[in-house]
Amino acid sequence: MELLHLRYFVAVAQELNFSMAARKLHMAASPLSRRIKDLENELGHRLFDRDTHRVTLTQAGNALLPIARGVLEQVDSIQWRLDETARPRRATLLLGVPSGVHPDLRERMDALAERVRDRFEIKRWPGGTDRLVDAVCDGRLALTLARLPAGGDPALELLPVMSERLGAVVPRDRFAGRESVALTELTELAYVVSPTAVTNAFFRGLDQQLSELGIKKRIEINGAAFEGISEIVSSGLAFSISMLDPRSPVQNYHLDNVTVLPFSDFQPRLETGLIWRKDRGHGGDLEEVVAAAREVFIEPLHS
Incomplete structure (x- = not known):
């Protein structure tokens, strides 16, 4: 038959x-x-x-x-x-993601996940930069996005992926009609610092810069949430520093009496990198993912 x-x-x-x-x-x-x-x-x-x-x-x-x-x-x-049966099994990789990641950077991460989807499933894991980098070091995470400077461990490798211009988060009514603000105009306000900023190398360095440039007053809050900072700024007691791009998710936490202005005399930028362990990226299990990441981020993003 x-x-x-x-x-x-x-x-x-x-x-x-x-x-x-x-x-x-x-x-x-x-x-x-x-x-x-x-x-x-x-x-x-x-x-x-x-x-x-x-x-x-x-x-x-x-x-x-x-x-x-x-x-x-x-x-x-x-x-x-x-x-x-012949297709290799997909491995799950955890990718660390700090708060406030720009949507353009998320699109690039989506592109990376799509490029390696036949072999790997990339899942995102939130956290602060220092803890995420530690998790990469001990193998709990495969890779992480990190606010730079970060790591410093010679066993780690870093790929720059984005540079974001920062601005002053100020009370809107006090700076109505303004297109920029000078640091010298903020000396009467306190710089509001969150616990996240205290534990992040970039913001620690920024805090020191501000002090050297004449910003002496500080307000430290117990909660790390962006909306808590906005509450203090909107009351007229303080200013903060945040991403200038209106598309940044951090902007969603700003209240009605809060606006973000570029500095006229200060040009801070927040750099973000992708970090992984060298031994996993060169001849290890992440070699294919790292190669794809280098292609996706052949030119770092700017905002």
Whole structure:
């Protein structure tokens, strides 16, 4: 018995019309009828009752139909089952992501995930830069985005991925109509510092710069949430520093009496890098992902 005989049988059983089944099979009705006769002779059972008006399945035909369909389904699934078996299993990689990541950077990360999706599934893990870098060092995370400077461990490798211009977060009513602000205009306000800033190397350095440039007052808050900083700024007691691009997700936490202005006499920028362990990126399990990342981020983003 050939598989084609079963295909012919199933086609006729579905249509209960030899002419229609023949068209579906791209053949003439006469050869199809002969193939069904050959199958009936081989099985020793009549499969169809035929007259000039209709075609019906016999008891043997009804019994054969689910068997034939099952056989054909198994045969038709051979290719994709082999492909699935031969395809390497996808490994799950955890990617650290600090808060306030720019949407353009998220798009690049999506592009990286898509590029390696046949081999790897990239899942994102939130946290502060220092903890995320520590997790890369001890292998809990495969890679991480990090606010620079970060790491410093010679076992780590870094790829610059984005540079963001920072501005002054100030009370809107106090600086109404302004397109920029000078640091000298902020000396009467306190610089509000969150615990996140205290533990981040970049913001520690920025705090020191501000002190050297004449910003002496400080307010430290217990909560690290951006909305808490906005509450203090909106009251007119303080200013802060944040991403200048209005598309930054940090901007979503600003209240009605808060605006972000560029500095006229100060040009701070927040640099972000992608970090991984060298031993995993060179000849290790992340070699393919790192190569893809170098292509995706061949030019770092700027905002």
